[in-house]
Amino acid sequence: MEIRPEQAGDVETIRTLTESAFRDAPHSAQTEARIVDALRAGGALTVSLVATDDAEILGHVAFSPVTILGAEGDWYGLGPVSVWPARQRKGIGQALIRDGLRRLDATGAAGCVVLGDPGYYGRFGFESDPALFYAEVPPGYFQRRVLRGPAPKGEVRYHPGFDVA
Template sequence: MLIRTEAPVDILPVDRLLKKTFETDAEANLVMALRENGNRTLSLVACNDDGEVVGHLCLSPVTVDGQDNGWQGLAPLTIATEYQRQGLGLALMTEAKNILAELGYPVVVVLGDPNYYQRVGFTTAADHGLTCRWDAPVEAFMVIELLPETLAGQQGTVEYSAEFSAL
């Protein structure tokens, strides 16, 4: 498996992967809108030995109570069905965490399955005084600190970019 930054040639394969792995086209439309509006901070793909895109991860800016502190929101993350449960999603997240930390991005938030995301270090955001605007179980909104001491004293409502409003 090769994990790399998304290139223009990956746009259509990523779109097909998102449409194939999610129940609706909402996530594919979200990624396309983030891409078109320049609101992606990092987009990674995982390719099999034949060069086929079999995984994708997207990160985009979020704010806390309207303040941009360089925080990122992870959404979406998808792996082709036949490649799931092989550690590929965790590998994508680990690579993303390393890249973001190197670039100075301090925090990532995610709304998803706690049992899955806790495996790479995410913790419940509410434990840090953080909430999101969506009606979701409190344990599903999580955060991970990439740069030490960033979460100290931070609290408020995390807002994703406008493209997420269409979901």
């Protein structure tokens, strides 16, 4: 398996993959594929990686800038992350997330947030901090990983690309 940045020819497959991965996901509004497109259109796909096996795309992960207390501080949001349903639970998602975090770190990013199951994201060093919050998300489900600098406090907002209906 190879992990590499998305290329122009990957866009349609990423869209279909994202729709497919989230089709039966709980808490999904089925907007994730459009969110990825909106982030790309807005120049906000800071890191967008695909996992490939020969010519086939197996999974995708996106990272985009977030603001904290309305200011950009070199913090990013992980997601959406998608693996084809038939390929899930084989380590593809983990490989994409670890590689993405490494690449973010290499850019000098200060940190990353994620919205999701702490049972899954804890293994990547994410932890919740009541001082850093997002909307009405229950405690524990919004998590952050500091890469450098102090742990930030305040309300996090995702890129407007996440507001697609």
